[in-house]
Amino acid sequence: MNGTDVKRSVAPVTPGVRLGQVSFVWRPWLVCVTLLLAAATFLVFCLSIGVGDFPIGLSRVIATIVGGGERVDKFVIMDLRMPRALAGLVVGIALGVSGALTQSIARNPLASPDILGITGGAGAVSVFLVTVSGGTAAAVVSAVGLSTAALAGGLGTGLLVYFLAWRRGIDGFRLILIGISVSAMMEAITTWLLVTADIKDVARAQAWLVGSLDNRSWSEVRVALWCTLVLLAVVCCVAFQFKPMHLGDEVAAGLGVRYGMVRAVLLLCAVLLAAVGVSAAGPVPFVALVAPQVAMRLARCPTPPMVASGMVGALLLTGADLVARTALPITLPVGVVTAAIGGPFLVYLLVRANLR
Amino acid sequence: MSTTAMERPLAGGTTKARRRRVVGLGTLVAILVIAAAVSLAVGARALSPAEVWHGLFAAPDSDQRLTEIRLIVRTVRMPRTVLAIVAGIALGVGGALIQGYTRNPIADTGLLGVNSGASFAVVSVIAVFGVADPFQYVWFAFLGAAGSGVVVFGLASIGRGAGNPLTLALAGQGITVFLTAMTTAVALSDRASLNALRFWNAGSVAGVGFDVIWPVALFIAVGLVLALTTLPALNLLNLGDDVARGLGVNIALSRTVGIAAITLLAGAATAACGPIAFLGLMVAHVARYLTGPDHRWLVPYAGLLGAVVLLLCDIVGRLVVRPGELDAGVVVALLGAPFFAALVWLGKFKSA
Numbered sequence: 001m002n003g004t005d006v007k008r009s010v011a012p013v014t015p016g017v018r019l020g021q022v023s024f025v026w027r028p029w030l031v032c033v034t035l036l037l038a039a040a041t042f043l044v045f046c047l048s049i050g051v052g053d054f055p056i057g058l059s060r061v062i063a064t065i066v067g068g069g070e071r072v073d074k075f076v077i078m079d080l081r082m083p084r085a086l087a088g089l090v091v092g093i094a095l096g097v098s099g100a101l102t103q104s105i106a107r108n109p110l111a112s113p114d115i116l117g118i119t120g121g122a123g124a125v126s127v128f129l130v131t132v133s134g135g136t137a138a139a140v141v142s143a144v145g146l147s148t149a150a151l152a153g154g155l156g157t158g159l160l161v162y163f164l165a166w167r168r169g170i171d172g173f174r175l176i177l178i179g180i181s182v183s184a185m186m187e188a189i190t191t192w193l194l195v196t197a198d199i200k201d202v203a204r205a206q207a208w209l210v211g212s213l214d215n216r217s218w219s220e221v222r223v224a225l226w227c228t229l230v231l232l233a234v235v236c237c238v239a240f241q242f243k244p245m246h247l248g249d250e251v252a253a254g255l256g257v258r259y260g261m262v263r264a265v266l267l268l269c270a271v272l273l274a275a276v277g278v279s280a281a282g283p284v285p286f287v288a289l290v291a292p293q294v295a296m297r298l299a300r301c302p303t304p305p306m307v308a309s310g311m312v313g314a315l316l317l318t319g320a321d322l323v324a325r326t327a328l329p330i331t332l333p334v335g336v337v338t339a340a341i342g343g344p345f346l347v348y349l350l351v352r353a354n355l356r
Numbered sequence: 357m358s359t360t361a362m363e364r365p366l367a368g369g370t371t372k373a374r375r376r377r378v379v380g381l382g383t384l385v386a387i388l389v390i391a392a393a394v395s396l397a398v399g400a401r402a403l404s405p406a407e408v409w410h411g412l413f414a415a416p417d418s419d420q421r422l423t424e425i426r427l428i429v430r431t432v433r434m435p436r437t438v439l440a441i442v443a444g445i446a447l448g449v450g451g452a453l454i455q456g457y458t459r460n461p462i463a464d465t466g467l468l469g470v471n472s473g474a475s476f477a478v479v480s481v482i483a484v485f486g487v488a489d490p491f492q493y494v495w496f497a498f499l500g501a502a503g504s505g506v507v508v509f510g511l512a513s514i515g516r517g518a519g520n521p522l523t524l525a526l527a528g529q530g531i532t533v534f535l536t537a538m539t540t541a542v543a544l545s546d547r548a549s550l551n552a553l554r555f556w557n558a559g560s561v562a563g564v565g566f567d568v569i570w571p572v573a574l575f576i577a578v579g580l581v582l583a584l585t586t587l588p589a590l591n592l593l594n595l596g597d598d599v600a601r602g603l604g605v606n607i608a609l610s611r612t613v614g615i616a617a618i619t620l621l622a623g624a625a626t627a628a629c630g631p632i633a634f635l636g637l638m639v640a641h642v643a644r645y646l647t648g649p650d651h652r653w654l655v656p657y658a659g660l661l662g663a664v665v666l667l668l669c670d671i672v673g674r675l676v677v678r679p680g681e682l683d684a685g686v687v688v689a690l691l692g693a694p695f696f697a698a699l700v701w702l703g704k705f706k707s708a
Contacts (some may be wrong), residue, residue, distance in 0.1 A: 110462055177700040181693035184634040188689030194554040210540050286533045339537030347530035350523050354515035
């Protein structure tokens with residue numbers, strides 16, 4: 001009996017679509033929601049580019065993005081505003097997808113990449129570099145930049161969690177508990193550094209810890225963009241194998257999925273996506289936690305949908321950045337605004353679902 | 357009790373298992389007493405057992421040295437030790453209860469929003485009124501903790517899926533996320549609150565007197581009584597809502613009482629010590645490993661373990677970076693986390 005026969009024996013309840021090896025459940029509502037989210041994200045993205053000291057109309061923004069436009073517009077948009085807006089888009093997608101992967105693998109809606117230690121590790125490293133004034137720390141920051149050092153810290157901690165949780169394979173529950181404990185340690189170190197540091201440094205460290213999109217350059221964004229694209233491609237290839245895993249390890253194995261391998265690859269992608277997000281915008285919290293849950297409820301899916309989660313993440317971050325820049329009397333880091341929008345929106349969706 | 361017949365399978369049945377659990381409970385109490393004694397003796401100035409005894413029980417006399425010892429024991433060490441025990445019990449019991457009520461093994465007492473509510477209240481009060489004295493903002497912290505707990509539970513109990521464990525956990529996260537953001541926003545725009553917040557966030561049992569501890573302990577005592585009354589129902593709830601309803605459990609009532617207990621316990625402990633993360637989560641798992649899923653055993657174990665761990669961590673914090681001190685909350689994570697991770701790796705825990 002080969003794999004195809006096994007698959008055919010469990011006919012999906014909802015009509016399926018099959019293209020050779022690839023098959024998926026056709027959910028018109030999910031597709032609609034995803035397209036609407038994408039459209040909304042694009043709109044906010046263009047608005048965000050247009051708003052500023054030199055306002056540019058929506059039609060001119062779109063004309064410039066697709067290649068036309070006047071020279072002045074081209075300069076303002078492509079050189080000054082595009083990196084920041086694009087960073088918001090890329091980081092949002094990366095964090096949203098990362099969150100969807102983590103929550104699916106752990107089968108726990110409270111799971112987010114933060115739990116895998118990435119935020120905690122990145123935070124501890126960067127707070128260390130900001131608060132410990134000394135030759136080595138300053139040298140590290142000037143040599144590689146704070147965000148790269150934070151990326152290394154986050155990635156290192158993420159991999160540490162992964163290897164600590166490895167015991168003849170990766171078990172979702174064990175991974176989360178290990179992740180929680182390693183994150184708790186990293187946060188304790190951060191707290192201790194903040195307690196002992198000078199108050200001026202504390203303010204700088206605190207601002208970094210919340211995440212920000214200020215002063216992004218093309219070089220930083222380009223790296224994040226390419227990394228995200230490659231990782232998303234990997235996720236796309238592997239994710240089709242992943243669907244049956246919601247049914248549990250035994251069922252997935254019975255359906256012929258090499259679940260250990262698939263889960264390891266997807267988990268690694270989740271860690272790397274979150275790390276890319278952290279390197280580009282700092283540890284913007286909550287997007288990875290909230291976006292999949294919001295996407296799941298908007299799309300009425302039983303599990304977090306990958307593409308829609310990425311779109312919600314991008315919309316949340318881009319929108320929050322727009323609000324942070326324009327609507328508020330004081331400038332706040334974007335992480336504060338994502339939380340202020342995302343948290344209540346999640347609660348609203350929960351209450352609405354209960355009332356229906 | 358009418359539910360006795362149903363509880364028997366959960367309790368593990370045999371008298372041998374019961375005796376083992378009773379012995380375990382006794383051992384924990386003994387360890388707690390010893391740790392408390394050590395806590396009174398250890399510090400910037402080490403005291404002998406005789407000196408501690410004298411400081412606790414002797415009548416005041418004219419001897420200069422003994423009066424000094426009396427002062428150290430009664431006004432510095434004693435409150436600190438009592439607070440570590442009281443807060444440890446509260447956080448341990450709270451952790452075990454919230455994991456039981458949300459049926460989520462990664463739930464922590466912070467999940468109801470109590471920590472973030474307390475933090476937000478503290479920074480707001482400092483930013484708006486310029487209050488700088490911890491003795492004053494303890495009460496605002498408690499109000500904030502209780503307030504956010506009530507809001508989270510209220511939001512989770514609206515409509516059809518009222519009190520659904522998943523809704524509760526997610527509503528808690530949503531509100532926590534929001535309040536943390538507000539706290540950061542206030543702290544970043546007001547340097548005094550940022551300064552207070554970083555010390556408050558570390559979580560410490562030092563520097564609070566009995567004038568604060570007694571009222572806090574009263575709230576915790578009420579929380580503990582409520583918690584104990586819900587334990588049989590909680591056992592049945594873990595068999596699933598339908599089964600529990602069929603066995604005559606008033607689900608809404610028992611959830612409300614349980615959540616009220618968690619809010620009181622975690623809120624009062626957080627108000628007095630600041631957020632001590634990870635403690636409740638950790639001891640709940642260790643307690644479940646030691647006792648099995650029966651909450652009538654699990655919850656007392658978690659409470660005693662919480663007190664022992666917090667007390668020991670506070671002692672360690674006083675010893676390691678002398679003449680300075682590490683806050684108990686920091687030590688809990690730095691020592692507890694590797695220990696917990698090792699237990700996880702050895703495969704000691706099952707999902708709740």
